[in-house]
Amino acid sequence: MAVAAVQLPRTESLAADLSGISGRRRTKNRVMTALMALAVIVVGGALVLVLITVIAKGVSIVTGSFPAWFTKDIQLAPRRPGPGMKAAVIGTCLITGMATLIAVPLGIAGAVYLNEYGGTRPFAQVLRFLANVMAGVPSIVMGLFIYVFWVVPRGVDGLNGLSGALALACLMLPIVVRSSEEMLRLVPQNLRDASYALGGSTSRTTLRVVLPKASPGIISGCLLAVARAAGETAPLIFTIGAAKATNWNIFGGTNTSLSMQIYGNAKESFVTAQERAWGAALTLIALAFLFTLCARLLSARLGRTR
């Protein structure tokens, strides 16, 4: 960041003049540049290939039974064609929504502690370090943790949307803390000083000045965490059970999600089940991209206002 502030002439103009350089060095330079470009093309190609496959195979099943895909429940027998995916769409939205309600306020509050109160104190440094550690814990371990800690004590009733939401919240928490703290750090100190000079306490300054100033960045970071959580499968395997009918009650009864439906149907050998998986994949990717797009637009706005 600090380097970017100094505007030096672009290096390309310097590098372009290779006359007088021996042929072998010039060839090597060209070959390596081509290889770097190739790396971009390979990954871009893989991404496009995945997206095109999902769209090509998913569109027909989603639009072929257009309203039914979003209004009917899931076919009970995997081998029979059945149009609905409503239960999974509702499940994904409810569980991810609940996880967001839990993780985002806690994560932002944690970030406020780290940046506004903790600073360079040892405890804050330890927490920052642990947030990094927690961000690296595999999602499946979070699922096992909620299973052992939350589901087992409640027996069969423990398998419900809330348990899944708790597992996803554990996954989101460190991401929200880290990205929000980054954004709080960008708020200029003189804004805080101005608030203090007007007689504001730290809590008022934080709530009225610092958080509003940082909010576009914080929201965009949170949306990325939501997009990530919405696509997670592993933590849900242990926590939400398996349902095929829509369950609006997040606190009771088993539930399902788009990711669980993709996983379950991808394992089947029936073409009908696989089609269902592609349709669910398209729906899930559309949801995830929607969140990412919102995050992009918000951070673009942040860039303009600063």
Place this chain on the structure above:
Amino acid sequence: MNTSPSESADLRPRRQILDRLFRWSTLAAGALILVILALIAWTITGKSLPVFRSEGFGFFTERRWAPAKEVYGALSFMFGTAVTALIAVVISVPVSLGIALFTTQVAPTWMKKWLVSLTDLVAVVPSVVFGLWGIIFLAPKLVGFYRMIGGWFEGWPILGDVFGKVGAGRTFMTAGLILSIMITPIITSISREVIETCPQTDRDGALALGATRWEMITGAVLPHSMSGIVGAVMLGLGRAMGETIAVALVIGSSPTITANLFSSGDSLPSVIAFQWGEATSEIKRSALIAMGLTLFILTILVNLTATGVVNRATRRVQGAA
């Protein structure tokens, strides 16, 4: 920077209490991270104890996994986790470095934004979608390709074993390939950030001495960024080790220890996800949870090393600037 001024005019007692309440609740939220991590370690260890009691340390050294005979060994799953994660890293590192270097050193300014978005988009695709694509689209297409490579190396001393008999498309190699796409965004974005901290003066100096762009990269940019890149690679390794669903779908789910990369295998997270539904006995669940514990410890070790390396790298860079 963060001290609240004592001469704050919000001096009314109620306000002061609220202020203190706010402070303590943010502290509690922050401390939650510590609490959750401690709870994870505590509860998962507790539930793993039954299998450790019956298998002892043999849980880690026994290669057989036969729940029907009450034999629980995690070795073949640890092997699969290591092999797939290593394949992923070996493929992903040159590609990610290529993208990071192209973005920072070659691409014109207008293109940079798009290149960053490209890698971010890969990160947004849910892992289960990669798994679905891998099992239905990619794996069947790879069988012929594997046969061809196996044919080239047939009868060779070591490579003949590594690229050996091809069973189906669901193999260690397929899992490694899918993982390599999935960890590319994290390695690329961290390396890019580290590379961007390379001082412009170093790069201009190299160019002024007559270096080509590639010589400038190997002479100035890479030595400067090396430790940060190593940290990025280790974070990618940690991600690859913990990835569950995509691997569970494409690895073939048959615990094997073999040099043959074209053989079906299994990994720690994959077996937990795959066998959870049929694990009804207390001891089998305990064995699967113990594998979760193993995975937790392994990823934490990898990530701790990575965070240490990255932190040291950034501190050195900031100190120099």
